[in-house]
Amino acid sequence: MKVFISICLLLFSLSIQAQGSIAGNFSPPKDFKWIIAYELTPNGERYSVDGAVRDGSFELEMPLTAQAGMYRLVYAVPQDEFYIDIIYDKKEDVKINFNLQDGLTITNSEENKWYREYFSKITSAQDKLIEFYETNSEPNKEYNSILKELNTIQTTFEEKHAATIAHKFIKANRSYIPAEFENLETFLKNKKQHHFDHLAINDPVLQGSNFLIDKFASYVFSALPTNITTKEQLAIEVNKNIETTVAQIKPTPIGFQERAMYQLWQIAEANGMPTVQDYIFNNHLKKLAVTNNNQKLVDEIEMASRLRIGTVSPDITWQVDGKTHSLLTMEAAENYLLVFWSSTCSHCLKELPQLHKEVEDYENLKIIAVGLEDDDVNWKEVSATLPGFNHAIALGRWESEYAKTFGIQSTPTYFILDSEKRFSAKPESDKEVVEFLEN
Numbered sequence: 001m002k003v004f005i006s007i008c009l010l011l012f013s014l015s016i017q018a019q020g021s022i023a024g025n026f027s028p029p030k031d032f033k034w035i036i037a038y039e040l041t042p043n044g045e046r047y048s049v050d051g052a053v054r055d056g057s058f059e060l061e062m063p064l065t066a067q068a069g070m071y072r073l074v075y076a077v078p079q080d081e082f083y084i085d086i087i088y089d090k091k092e093d094v095k096i097n098f099n100l101q102d103g104l105t106i107t108n109s110e111e112n113k114w115y116r117e118y119f120s121k122i123t124s125a126q127d128k129l130i131e132f133y134e135t136n137s138e139p140n141k142e143y144n145s146i147l148k149e150l151n152t153i154q155t156t157f158e159e160k161h162a163a164t165i166a167h168k169f170i171k172a173n174r175s176y177i178p179a180e181f182e183n184l185e186t187f188l189k190n191k192k193q194h195h196f197d198h199l200a201i202n203d204p205v206l207q208g209s210n211f212l213i214d215k216f217a218s219y220v221f222s223a224l225p226t227n228i229t230t231k232e233q234l235a236i237e238v239n240k241n242i243e244t245t246v247a248q249i250k251p252t253p254i255g256f257q258e259r260a261m262y263q264l265w266q267i268a269e270a271n272g273m274p275t276v277q278d279y280i281f282n283n284h285l286k287k288l289a290v291t292n293n294n295q296k297l298v299d300e301i302e303m304a305s306r307l308r309i310g311t312v313s314p315d316i317t318w319q320v321d322g323k324t325h326s327l328l329t330m331e332a333a334e335n336y337l338l339v340f341w342s343s344t345c346s347h348c349l350k351e352l353p354q355l356h357k358e359v360e361d362y363e364n365l366k367i368i369a370v371g372l373e374d375d376d377v378n379w380k381e382v383s384a385t386l387p388g389f390n391h392a393i394a395l396g397r398w399e400s401e402y403a404k405t406f407g408i409q410s411t412p413t414y415f416i417l418d419s420e421k422r423f424s425a426k427p428e429s430d431k432e433v434v435e436f437l438e439n
Contacts, residue, residue, distance in 0.1 A: 022060045022073070022088060024096035029056030032075055033099065037062070040085070040208035042068045043255030062088065068165060070209040077314070085189060085209060087111050087165050115166040118157045122173065125149045139181035150177050157243075157247075168205055172197040172212075185226065192223040196248050207256045213263050216245045220264055229246040235275040241347075246284055254292045262297065274308060281305070303407045309423050313338070313415070314405050316368055318392035325369055325390065328421060333365035335424070335432065336417040338406075339389075342372045343382040343395065345411045352412065355430040356386050362437060366390065372397045 026032035032053040038045035048071065051060050068090045075098075076082035084104055086094055095108035106112045123253045128146045136143070150328050154174055161167045176194040178187060199206075199215055206212050220241040242264065249257050261284050268276040281301055289297045306314060316327040316338070327336065328400050337359070341348040352369070359365055369389040371379045374391055383391040394400035398408070406415070415435050416425040 012226050019064055019086065020062045020066075020090055020093050022071070022086070022094045022096075022099060024094075026053055026056045026058070026075065027097070027099045029053075030110075032056060034075070035060065036074045036079075038072045038074065039067060040072055042204050042207035044259065045072060045369060058188075062090075063429060066090070069111050069205045072166070078368045087115060089165050095176045103433060105384070111166050114157070114164070114170060115159050118153070118161075118170050119167070119173070120156075120424045122150070125153055126175070135145050137183065143181055147177060165205060168200065168203055169209075169211055172198055172200045172206055176256065188223075188226070192219070195223060199248075201252060202250060207252060213260050216249075216260055217264060217267055220245055221267060231273075235273065235279070238273070238276050238436075239279050242280060242284070245299050254288060258285065258288040258292050258294065258297075261288055265301070265399060269304070270392065274310065278305065303405075306405065307407060307426075309425075312420065313417055316370060316392055316402065318368070318390055320390075330366060330390075330408075332419065333366040334419055335366075335437065337365060337367045338415040338417065338419060339369040340402070340406060340411055340413040341369060342371060342411045343378040343428070344373075348412045349382070351430040355433060356389070358434045359437070360388060365437065368392060370394055370402055372400060372403055372408065 022037060034050065035053055035058050036050040037048045039048050040046075048066055049060050049063060051058055053075070064417070066088065068088065071088045072287060073084045073086065073088055074082065074086070084096070084098060086096065086106075087109070088094060089111055092109055092111065095106075097105040097107055099105075104116075106116060129150065132143055132146060154177070157170045158167065158174070161170060174197075176191045176197075178190070182190065196217075196219075199212060200205075201212060220238055223241060224234070224237050228237060229331075245260070245264075249260055261280055265277055265285055268274075268280065285301070286298055286399065289295070305311070313327060313336075318325055327338075330336075339352070339355075341352060343349075359367065367389045369383065369386065370392045371383060372394050373379045374397060375395070379393055379431075392402075395400040397403065402408070406413070406439045414422060414427045414430075416427065416433065416436055418424045425435055425436050
C-alpha cells in the first residue's frame, strides 16, 4: 500500500509540473530552418531544447526541468545577432509570430503581452519628456501631463502584474520622475543620481537577460555632463561611470560581472573609444575573465587591441642575404602593405600576381609578404615570382607566431599601415587594397 501511495504521489507531483511549450510561425518561411531555446542565466546562456522549423512553423516542448525565466530563441547565425527573448513562466504556453519586416507579435502569453505593452508605453512617455526639454525651458500643462502619464503607467503596471516574472522587469525599470518642474540640467543630475535605485541587481532573472547590462550601458555612455567638448573629457567621464557601475555589481556572480564589462568594452569598441576599451580591460575585464577561467576572452581582446586601427603594427622580420630586416626599422614610406599568404593557397596564387602587377608602380608603398608554410621549398619558388615584395616566412603555418600575433584565420589576409606603421585598413581582397591606395 505504501509503495502504491508513493507512486501516486510521484505521478501527482509530475502532473502538476506540466510540460509547457513555445511555438510559433516565422515569415518568410524559406528563411528559417531551425530554432534553439536557451535559458538566460547570470553566467550566460544554458541550452534547453531545439527543433526544426517546417514551412515556417515550430513547436518546442520545454523540458520538465526548465526553470521559469527569460529564454532566448535563436534562429540563425551568428547567434548573438539573430534571436528573440521571451518570458517562459511554466504556467502558460507561449505562441509567437515573427516576420523579418514587421518583427515580433505575441499571439499567446498574457505575461509577454504585458511585458511588451509596458515597455512600449513607458518608452513613449519618456520620449515625450525628452522632447519637451528639447523645446521648452519653463513649466506648463504639457509638462505636468507627461509626469502624470509616467507615474500612472509605472504604478498601474506594477500593481496590476505583481507576482509575475514581467513584474521584475517593470519594477526594476522604474526611473526617476520629478515631483515638480525641474530644468534640464537638474533633471539629468537627479536622473543619474537615482539610476540604480530600483534595478534589483541581485535578481538572477534580471542578470540573465540583457536588461541590467543595457541599463549599465545607458548609465556609462549617456549619464554624462552636457559641457563635454573633447574626446579626452568624454573618456574621463565615461571611466568615472564605469567605476560607479563596477561598485554596484561587485556582489553579483563573476560570470555576470564579466558579461557586463565585456558588453561595455564592445560598445566602446563600436563607438571608436580605444581609451575606454583599454581602461575597462586593464582595470576590470581582464581580472574577471582570468578569475572566471576565460583565457580565450583575454586572448581575443589582446589580439583585437594589437590590431586596432591606429595602433602601431607588431614587428615582422625577414632575411636577405644573411642580413635581418624588420618592418619597424625599414625606410620611410607613405604606406606599408602586409600580406599573409601561402604558396599552397589557390586564392593566393590567383590574387598575388594580380596585386603585384597593380602596385608595382607605387613608389611610396612598401610590401611585406609573410608566407605561412610547412617548409620553404615551394615558398622559395613562388616568392621568387613576386620581385619587389619583402618576403618573410612563418614556418608552422596557422600555429606560427605571426599567424597568432596577427590573428590570421585565412589566406590571403591584408593589412595597410600608414607612414607611422599604424593600422589604417584591413582590406578583404586585392581589389580593396588597390581601391584604398587609389583614394
